[in-house]
Amino acid sequence: MQLGAAADRPEARGLFHASKHALISAAPAPAAARRQAAPPKSRASSTPSRHSARQAASGSTVPVAQRASLRLVKELGLLGPRDKMTEEVVRALLQRFEEPLSDGDLAVIAKLTRLDSEALRVMAGMIGPDEVADEALV
Numbered sequence: 001m002q003l004g005a006a007a008d009r010p011e012a013r014g015l016f017h018a019s020k021h022a023l024i025s026a027a028p029a030p031a032a033a034r035r036q037a038a039p040p041k042s043r044a045s046s047t048p049s050r051h052s053a054r055q056a057a058s059g060s061t062v063p064v065a066q067r068a069s070l071r072l073v074k075e076l077g078l079l080g081p082r083d084k085m086t087e088e089v090v091r092a093l094l095q096r097f098e099e100p101l102s103d104g105d106l107a108v109i110a111k112l113t114r115l116d117s118e119a120l121r122v123m124a125g126m127i128g129p130d131e132v133a134d135e136a137l138v
Contacts, residue, residue: 068112069093075108100124 060067073079076096078089096105101124110117 072108072112075112076105 070079070085073085073089073093074081076093078092078096079085083089101109103121106120106124107117109115110120
């Protein structure tokens, strides 16, 4: 039988055998040396993204919460474009949130937060006075 005769040869006994011809004719050229990190100018910055590149480039010393409050007050019509925040304006803002919000107020909040205005209306309808919530728990 031929199988037995082939098994007697030393190169056929193992799973692998040496090839008589080279599989690759020449060694590949060494790869170019790669940099470990990008140069500093092309690295992504860790600054938060904004919708405006111009605004992102200019820094601000005013805290974000204060800017957001001022923008909300102006959009709700409690302040004019050049007016300053006063205690009366703060009281008026707090009073506005004590009573049910109008459709105009909800539209302003939806515009500033980029939330769905219908979802805000539904959430505003779910919120009730504290007394009603306490009665529901009893």
